[in-house]
Amino acid sequence: MIIDEPEGTTPLDPDDMEGLKHPHVTTREQLNELEQSNILAGQQWVSGISGLTLDSIFSAEFVLALHQNLFGDVWTWAGTTRNKELSIGCDPFQIRPKLHNFLEDAKCWVEFKHFSNLELSARIQHKLVEIHPFPNGNGRHSRIFTDVVRIVLLEEPPINWAEGNLEKVSEERKAYISCLKEADKGDFTAFVKYLENLGN
Template identity: 40%
Template sequence: MPDPLFDHDDNANTPLTAEEREGLIPSYITLRHELNEAEQINIGAAQRWADSRRRDILDRGFLSELHQRMFGDVWRWAGQYRTTARNIGVEAYRIAMDAQQAVDDARYWVEHATYPPDEIAVRFSHRLVAIHPFPNGNGRFSRLAGDLLALQLGQPPFTWGSVSLVDAGETRARYIEVLQAADNHDIRPLLLFARS
């Protein structure tokens, strides 16, 4: 199933396709807005879980558990790396290696103060979304991971445009634009967006 960040449907009453419903746990969900609501409730619970623990976000096991907690009440595959190709992200066989490299790089950046704390957290979030490790929810997962790393580094969580990026057309388009700039090695627009 595509990430709603990149495959946005302006009609929340659009029925989910059979492919989209594959792996779905709640049987009552048939429409996009029902899926968004169920995911948001699950993400809220994951946020409370993460806020109640002092964990090192720079751990691949924690990251998988975070995704599982964000989507585990909605999707059977939550927390499991994707095994199929996507139009964005690395090839599936590279996910574990690239995710570990992202964690290792961020640990190095923290240890050696390579960048200011905000930039470390934003670069880490960008790396995760660029890898696109899971079948769905990668944008929301990477932003929460960035927020948690910012907190771990003594900074407040980011605002990411101050609206839900699943439903916000103009802000969502801006987010995609700044992600693409970061893909082209210009991190500044994403840094500014993260605190906007």
């Protein structure tokens, strides 16, 4: 059982925990350390892919493969969509169609420059979190996915998402979660301002 869950974190239930490949882990801090090591390996995997395009990035296959490579050393269910309802995210049976619709929309956002690059980044990251495709790791996956879009398609540097660690309890995490909640209502003003204040 993982303890010390920060605000806004998707709780890990016993079914999720059965997929943990490291049974000695008992705290969120220990889990974050393991996952961070895996995430670094996943980022190396992404950087080694040649020929990424608008269509290949905005595909369900890439979304799932990215999660698998970011978390697959820690969780057996990495890269698979969740099969149960959570307090956040759509119903499990809606994940695939909503993900498809989002990816098609996002291709248009990029191709036709519907938004500034910073608002585009906020919208992509928020929408993936809103769908919440996976049992866990959605926030980190969505931020890294957004950075891939920025680097490959926008020729922009990755986002500086926080001064500290957004996976830990902090005032910064509270501000970030507050921005996501405003974005849930369709207002991205606070989220864009939050990112601007971090030097993006």
